[in-house]
Amino acid sequence: MNDRKQHVVKIAHELFIEKGFQATSIQDILDYSGISKGTFYNYFSSKSDLVVALFNMIYKKLEHERNELLIGQSPSNIEIFIKQITLLMEANRDNKLISLFEEVIYINDLDIKQFIREGNFKTLNWVYTRFLDIFGSEKKDFLLDSAIMFLGIIHHNVRYYDLAKDMKISMDHVVRYSVKRMIKIVEDVEESGEQLFNLELLDRWLPVRKTEENLQQKLCSIICKMKKSALNSNEQQKYNELLDFLQNELLQSKTPRKYLIESALVSLNEGKTLLGEKELQRLNELIDINFIQHVKQPIK
Secondary structure (H helix, E strand, O other): OOHHHHHHHHHHHHHHHHHOOOOOOHHHHHHHHOOOHHHHHHHOOOHHHHHHHHHHHHHHHHHHHHHHOOOOOOOOOHHHHHHHHHHHHHHHHHOOHHHHHHHHOOOOOHHHHHHHHHHHHHHHHHHHHHHHHHHOHHHHHHHHHHHHHHHHHHHHHHHHHHHOOOOOOOHHHHHHHHHHHHHHHHHHHHHHOOOOOOOHHHHHHOOOHHHHHHHHHHHHHHHHHHHHHOOOOOOHHHHHHHHHHHHHHHHOOOOOOHHHHHHHHHHHHOOHHHHOHHHHHHHHHHHHHHHHHHOOOOOO
16 A cells, blocks of 8 residues: 555544544545545445445554564463454553444444454454464364453453443453453363364355465464574564565455565575575465466466
């Protein structure tokens, strides 16, 4: 998203918070952002398209920050999960996303409804995947139920925490309290042997979950490993920026730019001694798979 388009999205976000989504007109956005109607429609097909771009912009940034917390850390460390959930809850609150979600979900716009529905499934899948990291695959049959219950607990606890403005506790405290309850729930569900939701539901809700999530996890894992190798290096910032670019381009862009990815790989290859030759080779292989699956044009 270019700077000018990003500026329009940020202005619209401020208006949505101040006036509400429905009460904010396209003309309001034009007046406050200083762009023409033609420029607006060059960027967005509608106001609904703009709010989807807003949600995407916030959650792409959040996903990047969430992944950064795992660099050099064990995925099974529950403290990292607590930090990731705290990050998510604070982003929702600071950006007033819950009230915005509640307003737009009642609009008769199928694209918005589908976007929110898919976003909810992706969040559920992420929590389930993190539970696998934390509790182990031997408990996998019970972790989808646990993930669904945890999301209900955390969202309601945060909602009432926000309403009780005089509570002298932090968001971290609310998240820790909720995670402690979740640990007991996982133990209880496993002990009971009961399973409410079958794991196959995730594949029905997110048809490309297995292939895309697998690829995403492998890419994130190898990139985190290479960043860890570059720690304390004089060129740490350079390699981190290159790896961040590759991760964003491959996982966030609908049409990854092959020539830019090739250029980044050439630059990374200069540090193969530091980053690891095997790791660079594996990264190349994963990028090839990404292009085969999504654009049918592997890097040579």
